[in-house]
Amino acid sequence: MNRIKTDICVIGAGSGGLSVAAGAVQMGARVVLIEGHKMGGDCLNYGCVPSKALIAAGKQAHQVFKGGFGVPPVQVTVDFAAAKDHVQSVIETIAPVDSQERFESLGCTVIRDYARFISPSEVQAGDTVITARRFVIATGSSPLVPPIPGLDSVPHYTNETIFDLRERPDHLLIIGGGPIGMEMAQAHRRLGCAVTVIEGDRAMGKDDPELAAIVLENLRGEGIEIAEGAKAEKISGSDGSITVETTNGTFTGTHLLIAVGRKVNLDKLDLTKGNVAHDRAITVGDTLRSTTNKRVFAVGDCAGGLQFTHVASYHAGIVVRSAVLGLWWSKATSRHIPWATYTDPELSQVGLTEAQAAEKFGDSLTTVRFPYAENDRAIAEGKTTGLIKVMVAGGRPVGVGIAGAHAGELIGMWAMAIANRQKMTAIANTVLPYPTLAEINKRAAGTYFTPKLFDSPKVKTIVRLVQKYLP
The missing domain is CATH 3.50.50.60 (FAD/NAD(P)-binding domain)
Structure with missing residues (x-):
């Protein structure tokens, strides 16, 4: 039996685990990275990457079939296998970034086997026992197959x-x-x-x-x-x-x-022997640390909550600050986490939905809307189907939802505003190139201020006085 002592032992080489391992080892920590299946995890091999590649193939076919702007539609036969070749090509192009070779080149010890706890301070992977000061569980999730008869x-x-x-x-x-x-x-x-x-x-x-x-x-x-x-x-x-x-x-x-839906991958970990409390996910506090074994952290799907690749990466940053730099006060929150569904049109959200915001803020909530149909770039490209909704309380956006072209890109401005507790003036004062879809964000902010500026008797009185006495 081989034995290794290390600072950080990361279990799972998906988005969260790879981010922790890369950050920790490059800061000088000794890192063991354990993966029993494919490097890159679900996102690279079965999730975000292949799905978006297939969506891109579908979008290309749809554009040909649809035509438009003086270009007639064309009836062609889709090569379905070639579309799947595109999916595989995209995976293979990205794979080296997540590969065992790359992480070994960074200084990680990579073990390709499944890990299980054998004590609160040890895990075993194959014929190797790893003792670590900190463990990070990042095993992700798998498709849930419901017990439907037949x-x-x-x-x-x-x-x-x-x-x-x-x-x-x-x-x-x-x-x-x-x-x-x-x-x-x-x-x-x-x-x-x-x-x-x-x-x-x-x-x-x-x-x-x-x-x-x-x-x-x-x-x-x-x-x-x-x-x-x-x-x-x-x-x-x-x-x-x-x-x-x-x-x-x-x-x-x-x-x-x-x-x-999805279920968290915990079955192989033997968490009871590690004194790691869990139900459907690892039981953690807002520091992402196990409530029963202070050596253990969980990131991404394993920590419960939102199941997105970017959440796992965000969690990784929290854990690196805590487990590597000793900044124990680093805490995770979902308040500023955006998400998107990459249909056409796309749908994205950050913060509270309108219903959630109404329940929390009541009469102090203002909801503003702005349609894609009034954006010049959307009109030029025939992408006028869509809407942005901004929920505002205390002059700050508390939630934003967008349905429309490139909603997943447009939500980024609002995610930054909510994360940094910026007011609506930060969006309204931003100068954007014309014509862009991003102006939808600015116009939504302007819509919030419209009644305050143009429908206010007080403002009209002040303007009349200024115009009367201005030299």
Whole structure:
């Protein structure tokens, strides 16, 4: 049995784990990085990267089929396998950044095996026992496959297997109307598949209903069937003919994708032996430190809360400050965390939704809206479907939602404002190049000040006095 003593032992080489390992080792800490599956984790291999690559392929096909601006539409045959080649090429291009070779070159000891605790201060990975001053659990999450009767005997895909499918499905059934389900629905529809989304509650149910409706209307307009309030009760069939019986009808297709959520990867860790409290995730405080074993931290999905790659990276920064630099007062918050769904149009959010803000701030809340249809760049590019909503309390934005083209990019300005507790004047005073979609943000801020400037009797009185007596 080999034995290693180290400062930091990181379990999991996904986004959060890699960020911790890179930061810690480059600051001078001794780091052991353990990964039992693929370097880069879910994001690189099964999640953000391949999904956005497939979305890009679908967008290219859609533009050709749609035409516009004097360019006629073209009817072509989509090479579905070539689209999947593009997905694989993107993964392979990014992979070296997350590779074992790179992290060994930084000075990390990389062990390719699954880790499990054998005591509160030791983990074992293969034939190696690692004793560490600090452990960081960053094992991420996996697709949740619900116990629907019949599912275990019917062929189905998850986000971990759908990108390996190289033959175009004639009719893809998707159980789950959240971000993964809706992104995959549109991508496959644009690549020539019939698509039915089956959702037990409300599609895009975690998003602002007004903004989600904008996205869903467009998806339905592209021919995607979205069945809401349709809880799957029974699944039957075989390759090429699968039937899903629900509380709101029966649906038949050729292929089935399960996209109902995620479960945190904790099963292999033997957390009880490590004295690490947990339920569906590691039990941590706002410092991301285990409540029962002070040697242990958790980042990303393992820490509970929002399950996004950028949250894992954010958590990594908190843990590096705490476990490497000793800044124990570093704390994580979700107040300023943005997220986006990369449908077309996109939907993004940071801070509170309108409903959440109304509940918290009551009558002191002001909600302002500005439509894409009044932005000159959006008009020029035919991307006028969309809306921004800004929730303001005490002169500061407390939440922003955007449905429209490049919403995932536009939300960045508001994420910065909320993170730094800036007032609406910070956005209103910003000079932006014309014409850009980013002006939507500035116009929304201007809309907030409009009644204060132009509908105020006090302001009108002051202006009349100034004009009367101004030399």
